[in-house]
Amino acid sequence: MQKEIISNDKKKLARYAKAMAHPIRIYVLELLSNQSCCYSGDLSEILPIVKSTLSQHLKELRDAGLIQGEIEAPRIKYCLNKENWAEAQDLFNKFLCNPIQPIDCKTNQ
Amino acid sequence: MQKEIISNDKKKLARYAKAMAHPIRIYVLELLSNQSCCYSGDLSEILPIVKSTLSQHLKELRDAGLIQGEIEAPRIKYCLNKENWAEAQDLFNKFLCNPIQPIDCKTNQ
């Protein structure tokens, strides 16, 4: 082990924060934390960006590990990556100094 | 009022997340939330970046409204912007679905 001024947790937290650093991506995450899943097409209809740009944002969320896609015939169903979402909740909670463990506010079935 | 798919809160949250999207800045915020204040020089000694780069990171945190600097003779004393920090806590808490109001975990005197 070494000094490591910048701990792994800080790097992880910064990575999650980076994924959240755009209003479109906040929107998607908030939607998914409320309704368990959605299709890219649903988002594309609502959001004021073209589908290729949306695809880029979804990729950023995927790369950060916050969401995952499941192929369902012609479409793709997106939902939160529960494990990493929980980790992000935990890291942010600790960081924000609220010593509360993450809990589901709504049952994401 | 208008549809506004992307609410102001989402924009604010994304802005704060952007400010947190770098390990160095996470480090600074974590330090300040634990010890109330610090000097740029203290950080410069510890962190593995040159002072001009550190200055840029501090500027990003200032621009986001998360910290504020106070001139103190040759040095500058940085501390959290309590008001905006509380707002960020609140927005993140809501977003992360922990219906807990922000509280101080340590008395930042």
Place this chain on the structure above:
DNA sequence: ATCTTTGTTCGTAATTTCACGAACTACGAA
């Protein structure tokens, strides 16, 4: 008045982000 310390600003370069349209892939339906 000059030196020293502390930090910001400037100039530069490499990389990443964000947005768009066009092209492509996968797959079910006709």
Place this chain on the structure above:
DNA sequence: TTCGTAGTTCGTGAAATTACGAACAAAGAT
């Protein structure tokens, strides 16, 4: 097989990010 739908990937360009060193500014110390 051909067509249509759903999404990704590619190519592009503008802007922002990250990092560095050099130059600068402010203010106390000598």
